[in-house]
Each structure stands twice: as C-alpha cells, then as structure tokens.
Amino acid sequence: MNQWIENILRFVVLLLLQVLLFNNLQFFGLCTPCVYVLFLIALPPTLPRWVELLIGFAAGFILDIFCNTLGVQTAACTMVAYVRPLLIKNMIQDNERLTDTPSGTSFGRLTYIRIVAILVVLHHTAMFSLLAFSFHNWWMTLIQIVVSSLFTVLVILGLDLLKR
C-alpha cells in the first residue's frame, strides 16, 4: 500500500517538474531533458510485466497530452517499460536486491548508473527521432539526443544522491 502512494506521489511530482520546469529549459535549443523517465525507472522491479507495460503506456500518454506531442512519449515510455525488466534481470543476479525501489543503494551505485544511462538514452533516442519524424536535419536530432540524455542522467543521479 505504502509503495503505491510513494509511486503515485513520484508520478505527480515528476509530471509537474517536467511540464513546468524541464520543458521550458533549453540550452540553445539543444537540450530538452526528460527527467520524467525516472518514474518508470523507479517502479518496483517485482511488478508483473504486463502491468508495467500498461503503466508505461499510460504515463507516456498523459505526458503527451501536456506537451501536444500525441504518440511520441507514449511510444518512447512503452519502450522503456518493455526493456527495463529485461535489463534488471540481466544485470542483477542477487534476488534480495529486487524488493526495493530501484536506487543507487539497493542496486549498487555502478549498476544503477548503467541501468539509468541505458534506459535514458533509449527513451531520448526514441523521443527525438519521433519528434523529428520526416525531417532532414538528423545531425541536429543526434546532438539533441546526446546533450539531453547526458543532462537527464545527471539530474536523475543527483536526485538519487540527494535522497540519502
């Protein structure tokens, strides 16, 4: 029960942060960090996979409505929700670690950084490619992916350090 409340709260806070702060933050139009992904990363690892997929779909859809980008975040977040359990299963053998909310302490610092980085890059690649749908300046999209992913990963790791 407690876990439910924690996750819903995290969802609301991240949605507000994303819509009111991060979406307005652009360094030379290159960087649009999407810290919102943290909600998907921090879901309990014990969640059944179909539930996680539906949550990812819904979370992306809600963000899409706020950003006027119908379909883009939905596709990107669903992809993160599909890959995350595979990644966690692959990287963490010790089952005791899987009970908590994923964080630097429960997963081990290095593993957590790797999982966050992979999922964020995946999400941002999907997001920016779909946003750029049918446009030719692909190098611009590439720079956006790299810079934004870097920023998002740093913010998520910063939040993780703050929590302790």
Next chain:
Amino acid sequence: MRTLLQFLVKYSILLLFLVLEIVAFILLVRHNNYPQSAVLSSANRVSATLYEAGSTVSDYFSLRTQNRVLMDENAELRNRIAALENKLEGVEEDSLAQYVYADKNIEVRAAKVINNSTHLQRNYMTLNKGERDGVGIDMGVVSKEGVVGIVSAVSEKYAVVIPVLNPKVSISCKLRKNGYVGTLHWDGKDYRFAELQDIARHIDVNEGDTIVTSGYSDVFPENLPVGIIDKAELTESDAYYNIKVRLAVNFKTIEYVSVIENKNREEQKLLEGVTQNK
C-alpha cells in the same frame, strides 16, 4: 491449435508491447493529420489550468519589461488617436465621408500566451481565451510586433495556436515595396528565421526589405508586419529566389497577443465557393 496457444502464452508480453507501440504510432500519425482535438491537447482543462498557474508565477519575473512594452504601446496609440482626430476635424465638414462605408469587419481580442514552445520542429502555443470569449478556429493571431499564427483548436476557455514556427502553417505574404506575393514557410531549424518562397527571379529583392501579409487569405488583414529579408540568394539556374526572412516576432519572449476575427469571413468564403462551383 495447441501450438498456437503455447506460442501466444510464451510471447504474450512481446505481443502486448507490440500492440501498445502500434497504438502509439497510430496516435502519432493521426495527430499529425488532425490537430483539431481540444481534449487531447494542451487546451484541455487540466493541463491548461496547470499551465496558467505556472505562467502566473513566471509573470512576476517579467513585470518590468511588460510594463515598459505596454507603456510604449499606449504612447503609440495615443499618438495615433491624436493624428486621427486631426484628420477627422478636416473631414467632418466634408459631406463625402458619410457615403463611405466604414470597414468595421474586424474584431480584435487580447489574449495571454500560457504555454509556448520554440525548440521543437512542430511548435504550438496555448492562449487563455477560448470559445466563450469569442475565439474560434482559423482566426489569425498577431502580437504588437507582427504575425504570430492561426488558431487551430478551441475549448471553452482556452485556444491552441499553430504559430509560424510550425511547418503546417504557410502564410501568404508580399514585399511591401512592390507588392509581389510569396508564401512564408518555416523549415524547423531556427525560431528567428523563416523562408519566403515563390518570389520569381525577375523581381527586385534586396536585403532589409520588409515583408507584410498580403491580405489574400481571409485570416489576416493586409499589411501586418511579418519580417525583414535577412538574405536573398539566387543561383544561375534558379527560377525563384531563396529568401531567408528574419521574423518580426520574437517567439521566445512572446506573452500577449491579439486574436483577429474577420466578421466577413463567412460571406467571403460563401461567395468564393459559389464562384468556384460554377
């Protein structure tokens, strides 16, 4: 049959994933074709209220500049009133004036921008005025500096605008000095510049020329500022100029806009429709 069931059970998660992704893609493609839905855009009540709350906070940071802009505009309007009054004095004696119909077919409504983007390849803008304030689809939106965009969706209290910074919009423009008409189009790169197309090579075009609306569409009245020519290129084999226009409006700092309603639009459309059907 059993193998099929086994297959379905084994790959159920992958299948669910694929189905959800397909739904997302359908949303994406359909949304690109039909942006009219007010519920699934930032004009819906929840997200618009949130954006409005956010913008009340950020408003305080720009009060000083906004004040100055409004004062400038006040002064300019006052000057124009004075100039018009001067003119009127001379005209009132003249009985000709009463035979001329006043061109009162345009109504302007002020609105505030509560959400805006400039960095995407398809940008949108949300206004705090909607249907109940008289804002409707396909009305033109301008700011003090010039043309901003066209209303694409309205809910009761909010409206979504497709600004010039969206390739879905093209605006009929002309060179102010000689009246040649072209089409303004955004290429998705820089929020300060757009391209002017269809200006043929024999036309005299220089850097620094002013671009204004042509008045050929029923959305914008004539002679509203659009921008200034930044660069005009013509290679040997081109039939048309490559013109880069510096937009008059700064979309990064835009806060207050006016929505223009052309009251004669229906009449004009109807008439044009009748003629085309013959």
